[in-house]
Amino acid sequence: MPPPETPLTPARILEATEDVLRRYGPAKATVVDVARALGVSHGSVYRHFRSKTALREAVTERWLDQEHDSLSRIARAKGPAADRLEDWLLTLFAAKRRKAGVDPELFATYLELATENSEITARHVETLIDQLTTIVESGIASGEFTMRDARATGRALWDATARFHDPVYAPRWSDPDMDPAFAAVCELLLDGLRAR
Amino acid sequence: MPPPETPLTPARILEATEDVLRRYGPAKATVVDVARALGVSHGSVYRHFRSKTALREAVTERWLDQEHDSLSRIARAKGPAADRLEDWLLTLFAAKRRKAGVDPELFATYLELATENSEITARHVETLIDQLTTIVESGIASGEFTMRDARATGRALWDATARFHDPVYAPRWSDPDMDPAFAAVCELLLDGLRAR
DNA sequence: GCGATGACAGATATTGAAATCTGTCATCGC
DNA sequence: GCGATGACAGATTTCAATATCTGTCATCGC
Numbered sequence: 001m002p003p004p005e006t007p008l009t010p011a012r013i014l015e016a017t018e019d020v021l022r023r024y025g026p027a028k029a030t031v032v033d034v035a036r037a038l039g040v041s042h043g044s045v046y047r048h049f050r051s052k053t054a055l056r057e058a059v060t061e062r063w064l065d066q067e068h069d070s071l072s073r074i075a076r077a078k079g080p081a082a083d084r085l086e087d088w089l090l091t092l093f094a095a096k097r098r099k100a101g102v103d104p105e106l107f108a109t110y111l112e113l114a115t116e117n118s119e120i121t122a123r124h125v126e127t128l129i130d131q132l133t134t135i136v137e138s139g140i141a142s143g144e145f146t147m148r149d150a151r152a153t154g155r156a157l158w159d160a161t162a163r164f165h166d167p168v169y170a171p172r173w174s175d176p177d178m179d180p181a182f183a184a185v186c187e188l189l190l191d192g193l194r195a196r
Numbered sequence: 197m198p199p200p201e202t203p204l205t206p207a208r209i210l211e212a213t214e215d216v217l218r219r220y221g222p223a224k225a226t227v228v229d230v231a232r233a234l235g236v237s238h239g240s241v242y243r244h245f246r247s248k249t250a251l252r253e254a255v256t257e258r259w260l261d262q263e264h265d266s267l268s269r270i271a272r273a274k275g276p277a278a279d280r281l282e283d284w285l286l287t288l289f290a291a292k293r294r295k296a297g298v299d300p301e302l303f304a305t306y307l308e309l310a311t312e313n314s315e316i317t318a319r320h321v322e323t324l325i326d327q328l329t330t331i332v333e334s335g336i337a338s339g340e341f342t343m344r345d346a347r348a349t350g351r352a353l354w355d356a357t358a359r360f361h362d363p364v365y366a367p368r369w370s371d372p373d374m375d376p377a378f379a380a381v382c383e384l385l386l387d388g389l390r391a392r
Numbered sequence: 393g394c395g396a397t398g399a400c401a402g403a404t405a406t407t408g409a410a411a412t413c414t415g416t417c418a419t420c421g422c
Numbered sequence: 423g424c425g426a427t428g429a430c431a432g433a434t435t436t437c438a439a440t441a442t443c444t445g446t447c448a449t450c451g452c
Contacts, residue, residue: 008426030413041427046415156380160356168364184352192388204395224405226443237397242445 008040010048010058017059025105026112031055057120060113064124067095075131081139082190085157088135089186092128093164097178100170111167129154139193146196153193160189204236206244206254213255221301222308227251253316256309260320263291271327277335278386281353284331285382288324289360293374296366307363325350335389342392349389356385 006012016037020029031052035042049055074088100107114121133154139145147153163169164182172178202208212233216225227248231238245251270284296303310317329350335341343349359365360378368374 031415032413042414043416043428044426047425050415052414152376152380153384155377156384159359159377160381160384162359162365163355169358180348181351181355184348185356188349188352188356188385188388190388191391192384192386195387195391227445228443238444239398239446240396243395246445248444 008038008044008048012038013045013048013055014058014062017055021059021109021113022106026056026109056113057117060110060117061120063110064114064120067092068127070095071128072131075134081135081142081144082194085132085135085139085193086186086190088131089157089161089164090182093161093182096165096167096170097173100167100173104170107167107170111170114167125158129158132157136193145193147193157189161185204234204240204244208234209241209244209251210254210258213251217255217305217309218302222252222305252309253313256306256313256316259306260310260316263288264323266291267324268327271330277331277338277340278390281328281331281335281389282382282386284327285353285357285360286378289357289378292361292363292366293369296363296369300366303363303366307366310363321354325354328353332389341389343389353385357381 013034017029017034020033020037023029024033031045032042034055035045038045045055049058071088071091074084074091077084129151133151136145136147136150136153136157140147140150145153158165163185164173164178209230213225213230216229216233219225220229227241228238230251231241234241241251245254267284267287270280270287273280325347329347332341332343332346332349332353336343336346341349354361359381360369360374
């Protein structure tokens with residue numbers, strides 16, 4: 001048990017929690033494990049996080065926020081809205097697929113965390129729908145699209161592509177026919193947008 | 197323990213199995229329970245079904261097949277393909293929502309059965325995609341649509357509407373904003389079809 | 393003869409006692 | 423004074439002994 005070389009901070013606790021989750025999985029990871037990994041008593045962890053639930057929520061939020069940046073850059077870029085939309089959806093799908101493929105067990109761990117923290121997940125989803133809406137709005141501004149309710153359209157795009165971003169479908173993302181399926185849905189949706 | 201009033205048939209066993217599933221749920225229902233409900237020894241059940249798995253598969257298939265008829269009637273009806281498509285999707289969604297809403301526990305039971313019998317579920321899905329393909333083909337024949345690959349389009353329609361027919365989303369089907377969400381996706385897809 | 397039976401072996405599930413965990417707080421040592 | 427500690431109560435989990443279930447088959451009774 002090495003004495004703490006650094007002051008105990010929320011950031012260090014979060015890092016240790018992620019390690020413990022990776023090692024033991026969400027079902028077995030305990031606050032005591034986290035404290036042990038940090039070489040402190042579990043009481044000290046409770047000084048920085050009100051409860052085990054709060055700790056897990058913080059980890060979940062960190063994980064979900066990883067995606068936001070690169071996607072938001074695409075949403076705010078220049079160029080035809082249709083191209084950016086396709087790019088955005090493809091990037092989202094590719095990112096999810098990579099995460100799920102590289103370490104399925106870790107992905108399952110975070111999926112479980114996201115499932116138990118539905119509030120935080122819902123906020124995350126709203127943020128992504130915001131980005132879709134931004135693209136749709138820019139398409140309306142440029143005259144590419146002509147629908148009235150950009151947000152309803154953003155949400156419809158999110159719903160219609162669930163198969164390709166909802167983690168419950170992750171086990172099937174490695175199917176050989178996923179790429180054609182994604183392309184077909186994407187084309188159908190973009191045709192629908194341009195038709196307005 | 198009343199002696200059997202009717203000869204023991206697969207149909208009677210299936211019925212008893214459904215009763216037992218309703219009563220105890222999929223996790224606790226046993227072959228012994230089914231035999232007890234029928235007033236026979238469990239050995240007799242094995243005379244008609246090779247295994248517990250086979251029995252559960254038969255029940256699953258029966259449950260899934262319920263939907264086919266009314267939907268297939270819509271798929272083969274006359275009239276504009278776009279209208280029938282919307283009708284078909286709406287009917288499917290309404291049927292699922294009704295089942296999930298009336299008795300959520302029973303729905304969860306059958307969802308679990310369907311999950312463990314992925315082969316049978318996959319066949320069921322292919323049948324429904326066949327019906328979507330039939331509608332798309334009739335739309336091509338009538339000049340409404342012009343895409344090349346009707347089946348790819350049928351599958352894209354299935355994928356894009358997953359949110360409204362995949363049982364994993366059942367808990368959210370009672371949300372107040374499900375109807376507008378369904379309408380938005382439906383409209384977007386139909387616009388996309390007509391655009392070709 | 394033939395469908396039904398129930399004893400049986402191995403697999404699976406249940407149960408309850410013991411161990412561990414969560415969250416609190418009076419106390420410690422710097 | 424102040425962050426860290428560990429003992430503690432109540433909740434949850436683990437584990438091993440016990441009971442039940444699955445699937446088979448020799449035997450029964452009609």
